[in-house]
Amino acid sequence: MTKNSSNTMALAPSTANKRETICIFGTGDFGRALGQKLIQSGYPVVFGSRSTKTSSLIPRGAEVLSHAEAAQRAAIIIVAIQRQHYSFLTPLAEALQGKVLVDISNNLKLDQYPESNAQHLAQLLPAAKVVKAFNTVSAWALQSGTLDASRQVFVCGDDMEAKQMVMDLVRALGLTPLDQGSLLAAREIENYPLQLFPMWRFPIFLSLGLTIFFFLYCLALDIIYPYVYQKKDLSFLIAISIPNKVCPVLALVLLGLVYVPGVLAAILQLWRGTKYRRFPGWLDRWMLCRKQLGLVALAFASVHVLYTLVTPIRSYVKWRTSSQVVSQALSNTTEPLNTTNAWLSDSYLALGILGFFLFVLLGITSLPSVSNSVNWREFRFVQSKLGYLTLVLCTAHTLVYGGKWFLVPSSYKWYLPPIYMLSLIIPCAVLVVKFVLILPCLDKPLTQIRQGWERNPQYSE
Amino acid sequence: MTKNSSNTMALAPSTANKRETICIFGTGDFGRALGQKLIQSGYPVVFGSRSTKTSSLIPRGAEVLSHAEAAQRAAIIIVAIQRQHYSFLTPLAEALQGKVLVDISNNLKLDQYPESNAQHLAQLLPAAKVVKAFNTVSAWALQSGTLDASRQVFVCGDDMEAKQMVMDLVRALGLTPLDQGSLLAAREIENYPLQLFPMWRFPIFLSLGLTIFFFLYCLALDIIYPYVYQKKDLSFLIAISIPNKVCPVLALVLLGLVYVPGVLAAILQLWRGTKYRRFPGWLDRWMLCRKQLGLVALAFASVHVLYTLVTPIRSYVKWRTSSQVVSQALSNTTEPLNTTNAWLSDSYLALGILGFFLFVLLGITSLPSVSNSVNWREFRFVQSKLGYLTLVLCTAHTLVYGGKWFLVPSSYKWYLPPIYMLSLIIPCAVLVVKFVLILPCLDKPLTQIRQGWERNPQYSE
C-alpha cells in the first residue's frame, strides 16, 4: 500500500487510501505494536531497520527498508529506539532534514539524564522537527486493544505544524492528544509514566505516621496499663479493638486537616486584604492535596464502619455479653431500661451513620467522571457545604460517644487523655474558626476580597 | 513572541511558532489566567487595557497595549470584562470589524438580563463575529491545572468559521469544546454555571415531602400512641428506630415511582396505537428524572442498611435481649427453635440483601464513565431487566417482613395501617400492571408499535 498504488486506484473509491505513509525507526516491541495499530487505521507503514529482511514479527502490510530509504518515504518518522542508540541517527541528518521526528522513548528512572530524551534528539538533529508523544501508551495496550488505563497522549514540541500533524495522528488512532506546550515539557512528560501516585504521597505518609503514633498510644493505655496494674492479658485487643479506635480517630483528624488550609487561606486573605498575593508554598501544596487527604480519611472511616459492624460477631464480645446476662440471672435482678443511655447510644450511632453516608457521597462526587459532569457551582456546593456538614456530623458523633467520660478521672490513665479527645482538637478548632468566619462582620469583607476581580476597577478594567 | 520574530526564525525549526496571536481585553482574574494558559500552549498574547503599564500580575511573555492597538494584532479577541462595561467597546467598533469576539462573561443570577450577554455584545458590535465560550471554566482551575470539574467548554455563535476558530483554540488548551449551535444558545450557556442540580430538584423535594409525612405518621403511631395509652416514654426511638422505618419505606416508594412513567407510557402507546404522538409534558419530565429518583431511592436504601446493621450494638436492643434471656432463665424455660420463624426471618433478610446488592449494581452502572462504556442494549438490559428484578426483590423483602401482621388487628393502631403496608401500594401496583403488560396479547402489539418506524411503511420509507 504505497502512495503510488493508492494514486492509480483513486477512481475505485472502495480502496482509495489518501493517508500519508508513516515511517518507524526500530522494530522493537513498541515500534511493531504502533506499526500494527497504524496499519489498522489505514496508514501505510515503513520500518527503518539495520537488517532489512522482514521477520515474522513485523506486522503484515508493512515494508522494511534501510533507515535512509524509509525516511525518504514519510514526513513523520517515529523514533522507536533507545536513547543510548540515538547517536547512530547523526549520519542520517541530511535525510531527516525538515522531517517530523516523534520521540516516544521513556527512561528507567526519574530525571535520569540532564536533558530529556526529546531535547537530546533535537540537539543531535537540529534540522529535524522533534515532537514528544506516545510515551505514556503501553505496547501491550495497543496490541490487545484494551486501553483501560489512559487514552491520553501528551504531546509537546517547538514546531506548531509538526505538533499538529502528530496530534492528528494520535486522534486517528482513537487516542486523545493533550498539547503540553514546547519541547521543554518533554522532561515532565518523560517523568510522567515513572510516577507512582505523587499527589498521594503526602497524605499517605502523614496518615502512616499518625497511625503509628495513635496505635502505640492505645497500646500503652489499653494493653500495657492493664497488664502492669491488673496483670490482665488483653493482647487480643490488637486485632480489632485498637484498630477500631485508631481508624475513627485518623478519619476525623484527616477530615479536619482537609478544611484547615481553606480556613488558613481565608484568615490570610482577610489579614492581607487582597487575594492577589500568592499563598506560601506549603499552603498551596496542602490545598492541592485536599482531595487525596479526604479520600484517605474516607478509607479509614470505611474500615471503622466495618470493624464496628462486626462487633457482635466477635467471640470476646459474645463472651462478655453472655457473662453479664448470666450474672444478672444468677443474682436474680432485672435492670430497668436506662432511657438516657438509650438516647445517647442511638444518637451517636445515628450521627455516625449520617456522617458516613455524606462522607461516601463526597467520595462518589470526587470520582473523575462524576465531578466532570457537574458545573463549578455544584462542585463547590458538594465539596464545601456537604463537606462541612460531614465534619459537623462526625465531630458530633465523637462528642456524643465520648462526652460522658470527659469529666471522669478514671478515663485519664497515666494522666493521658483518651484517644478520642485528641482526635477532637483539630475538627473542633476548624469548626470554631469557620463559625467565626461566617459571622457577617467577617464574611462580608472576605466575600468582597474574593470577588475583588469583579468589583475592583483597577484589576477588572 | 510576535509574528515577526517567528517569521524570521522560520528556518530554525526548533523555535518556529506559527500560532496566531490572541488578544485579551481586560486584565482581571480570568483574563490573566486564560492569558497564562494560552502562553503555555504556545500562543502569543496581547492584553488590551486602559492603563498600558505592565503590572506584576500580567503573565510573563504577554504584551499590554491600548485596546485599539491590541485588537489590530489578533483575529480572535477574548472579551474578559463585565457586561456593564461593554458599552465602552462601541467606540472601537471599527477596529473590531470582522474580528472574532469571544464573550466569556457570566451573570450573578439566572436570566439576569432580558437578552444574554453574548447577544448584547453582538447587538453593540454588529460587524464583529461574537462567539460565546469559556464561561463554564474557572480561573482557579486554569491556574492550578486541576480541572477536576468539567473540561467541557460550551461554544455557540452564529458564524460557523468564527466558532470553528474558537473551538480549535479550546482544543489547543486541552479542553473539550461542545458546539451548542447559534448565539441563541448563549442564554442557556450563561445560565449553566449558575444552576444547582436542576435535575435533582424534583426528586429531592418529593422525597423531603414524603420523609416528613412518613416521619410524622411513625411519630404518631410509635411514640404518641404508647405515650397516650400506656404512659410509656419511647422518645429515644426518634434517633434510629423511626428513621429505620422511614428510610426503607421511601426507598421502596421512590423505586416504584421510577417504574411508573414507563408503565404509563406503555399504556398510553397501546391506547393511542402509535408512538408518534408526544407524551404529556409531565410524563416527559418524569421520564427524564428517573435516574435521579432511583439514586435518591438508593441513598435511602443504603441508610436503611446501615441503620439495620447497627441494631445489635444499640443499647436499647442489648437491654431488650438480655432482659428477655434473664426472664427466660428465671422462669426456668427453654424455648424450642421455631422453624417457621427462622425461615421467615432468614428469607426477608436474604431478599433484602440480594435486592440491595442489585440496587447498588444499578447505581454503579449509572456512573457516567460506566454507562458510557456499554452499548444501548446492555444499558437497557441493566436498567430495565435488573431494575425490575430489584423492585421484585425489595417488594418481596417488605412483604415477607410484614406479611404476618397484615391480619393482626393490634397492628392497626388508631385504625391506621402500619407504614410498610403504605409503602407496598405503588410497587405492587407497578408490578401487577407490568405483569399484565408482558402477557403476549399485550406485549406483541406494544412491541410492534415501538418498532413502528421499522415496520410501518409510511414512516420508514
Add this chain to the structure above:
Amino acid sequence: MTKNSSNTMALAPSTANKRETICIFGTGDFGRALGQKLIQSGYPVVFGSRSTKTSSLIPRGAEVLSHAEAAQRAAIIIVAIQRQHYSFLTPLAEALQGKVLVDISNNLKLDQYPESNAQHLAQLLPAAKVVKAFNTVSAWALQSGTLDASRQVFVCGDDMEAKQMVMDLVRALGLTPLDQGSLLAAREIENYPLQLFPMWRFPIFLSLGLTIFFFLYCLALDIIYPYVYQKKDLSFLIAISIPNKVCPVLALVLLGLVYVPGVLAAILQLWRGTKYRRFPGWLDRWMLCRKQLGLVALAFASVHVLYTLVTPIRSYVKWRTSSQVVSQALSNTTEPLNTTNAWLSDSYLALGILGFFLFVLLGITSLPSVSNSVNWREFRFVQSKLGYLTLVLCTAHTLVYGGKWFLVPSSYKWYLPPIYMLSLIIPCAVLVVKFVLILPCLDKPLTQIRQGWERNPQYSE
C-alpha cells in the same frame, strides 16, 4: 438556508452559515432524530423521500425533496433506510456517484447477513463512497439529549477523505468519532449494538456453574446429612447460612483464578525463554477477562459481607445465643474468657475486613474514569501489588477461620472435606507458585525475558 443565501449574507456576520447541506434518505425515526440534531448544530438538512409532502414529524427547517433532488444538494447523504430497501437505491446510482453515503443501519441478529449492510451498500453502488457510522447511537438519546450511554460513534470506510468528512460531522454533533479502519470493520460495528456483555459471559457462566456445584455440596453436607443421621430439619439454612458459605468460597476461588493466567504466562515465558511467541488462545482470552472475573469475585465477597453482618439479627442465631446463655445460667456456670478463641476470632475478622477493603479499592480503580486517570505504572502497581496483597489477606482469612478444623475427623462428613478447604486449593497454589517465581534465581531471567525488547539487540535495533 442554502449555500447561496449564506454567500449573499457573508457581510452580515451574525447570520452567516457556512456549514454544508446534509441529505438524509428516509424519514423514519432515526432519520428525523438525526435531522433535528443536525439542524440544531447549524447544518441545513434536506430529506429525500418518496412522498415529498412535509409531514408534521419532519423537523422544522428541513426540506423534503425526491431522492434524486435531495442527493444533488449535498455531498454527504445519510442512508436512514432498512437494508431490505437498499435495492431501490440502484436506479439513483448516477446521482450518487462520488457522494459520501453514510450507512447507519443495524440488524436484528448477530451476523444476520453474509456481508455487512455497509458492504452490501458499497457493492450496490460502487461509485459512491460508503462510510459506516452512527449505528451505535439511539434515536431516543439524540432527541432527548440524554446521552447517558455511549457518546462514542464508531466510523469505518475505505475512502479516507469521506471518512474524515463523516468524523468531522460526528464531532460537530458533540459526539466522539472512533476510526475503526476499512469497511471490513462494518461487520463488527453492526454487531456491536447487539452484543450483551460479551466479556462477562465466561466469568458469569463459570461462577454460575461453580455456585450450583458448591450449593449442592453444602446442601448435602449441611441439610441432607443431619436429616438422614439425626432426623433434624435444618432446611431454613438454605436462605442465609448456605449462601454465606458459597459466596466466600466463590469469591476466593474466582480471585485465585484472576491470578492463575499471569502465573501460567510467566512459567510459559521462562520455559520458552522468549516473550515473542504467542500464548495459546485460551490463555489470551483468560488474560483479557481477568478484570471481569475479579469484579464477579468482588460481587460474591460483598454479598458474603452483608450476609455475615446480618448474622446477629437472624432469628435462628438469636435463639441459639439465648438458649446457650439460659442453659449456662441454669447450670450455674460462668465460663472464663478463652483468650486463644478471642485471638482467632478477632484475627480472621480483621483479616477479612482488610482483605475486603483492598478488594473494594481494586474495584474502584477498575472504574473506567479512575483507571483512565492513572499511568501504567500506577495501574500495574494497584492491580498487581495490591491485588496479590488482597489474595494473601483473603486466603489467610479463610485459613484462620477454618484452620482448627482441618485435623478434626468429625468435620469430614461422608469423607468429604468442608467446603472452605476446597476453596483454598487454587489460591494457595497460586500463592506458592508466585512465591517461587519471585525468588531471585527465577525472577531475574524472567525480568530479562520481559524486557527482551529493550536489551536484546536483534529486536530493539
